[in-house]
Amino acid sequence: MVAAALLNARYVPIGVTVAGEFEGSPLRRLLEAQLIVDESGALSRRADGRYDRRLLIGAGLLMYCTWVGGTALGTLVGDSLGDPDRYGLDAAFPALFLALLVPQVRTRPALAAALGGGAIALVLIPFVPAGVPIVAATAACLVGWTRL
Amino acid sequence: MSDVWLVVVLVGVATVCAKAAGPVLLAGRELPRPLSAVLFLLAPALLAALVVTQAVGGDREIVLDERLVGFGAGALALLFRAPLIVVVIVAAAVTAATRALG
Numbered sequence: 001m002v003a004a005a006l007l008n009a010r011y012v013p014i015g016v017t018v019a020g021e022f023e024g025s026p027l028r029r030l031l032e033a034q035l036i037v038d039e040s041g042a043l044s045r046r047a048d049g050r051y052d053r054r055l056l057i058g059a060g061l062l063m064y065c066t067w068v069g070g071t072a073l074g075t076l077v078g079d080s081l082g083d084p085d086r087y088g089l090d091a092a093f094p095a096l097f098l099a100l101l102v103p104q105v106r107t108r109p110a111l112a113a114a115l116g117g118g119a120i121a122l123v124l125i126p127f128v129p130a131g132v133p134i135v136a137a138t139a140a141c142l143v144g145w146t147r148l
Numbered sequence: 149m150s151d152v153w154l155v156v157v158l159v160g161v162a163t164v165c166a167k168a169a170g171p172v173l174l175a176g177r178e179l180p181r182p183l184s185a186v187l188f189l190l191a192p193a194l195l196a197a198l199v200v201t202q203a204v205g206g207d208r209e210i211v212l213d214e215r216l217v218g219f220g221a222g223a224l225a226l227l228f229r230a231p232l233i234v235v236v237i238v239a240a241a242v243t244a245a246t247r248a249l250g
Contacts, residue, residue, distance in 0.1 A: 017188075110192045134201055
């Protein structure tokens with residue numbers, strides 16, 4: 001449970017980065033903020049580092065529907081399909097995140113942060129519960145301090 | 149309520165708070181420059197960590213298996229500027245094929 005909560009702690013800094021694009025009442029911001037996921041965040045990030053709020057929310061809604069729909073479908077027919085690894089689905093996720101990452105590393109600091117984050121995660125995997133390497137990897141964005 | 153559901157609810161509440169913190173507390177405000185310079189790099193750092201943990205992560209161990217073959221094929225597809233959905237399908241298909249053969 002701690003691992004699950006820690007894994008989702010990554011949404012605190014992600015929320016801070018997109019906060020500038022949110023407006024309206026606190027309740028509306030709270031509800032819209034629930035549509036932040038890794039994929040919607042990555043897709044809605046523009047080249048200048050700002051975020052497209054409408055794209056974020058649209059992608060988030062689509063993600064939510066397909067995620068919940070897919071989960072429901074999985075519980076209904078999952079047993080008859082057998083091991084999902086047989087279909088190579090476990091390789092689909094790293095490939096997806098790589099495809100989202102590549103457009104983000106056009107600058108040297110971004111490349112440095114990506115290499116640093118990947119290295120931190122790799123080193124920590126054997127020693128800490130799942131989720132912690134991802135949160136720890138966010139420390140790599142501190143290379144931004146040296147560029148001021 | 150069973151323990152499992154208790155965990156689900158608690159983690160759910162924690163996640164709702166984590167996601168809401170930034171937008172609710174900071175909405176519409178520009179971040180100070182040093183902070184935004186650092187947070188600008190958050191996305192690449194986080195995505196790279198997700199790539200690594202999903203590609204070779206196991207339960208407190210590094211797992212090198214057929215996933216890597218498919219992941220490599222996906223990366224190759226990416227190099228040839230294949231669209232995202234093609235990259236994902238190539239990675240899954242090559243992994244599945246490698247498993248079926250091995």
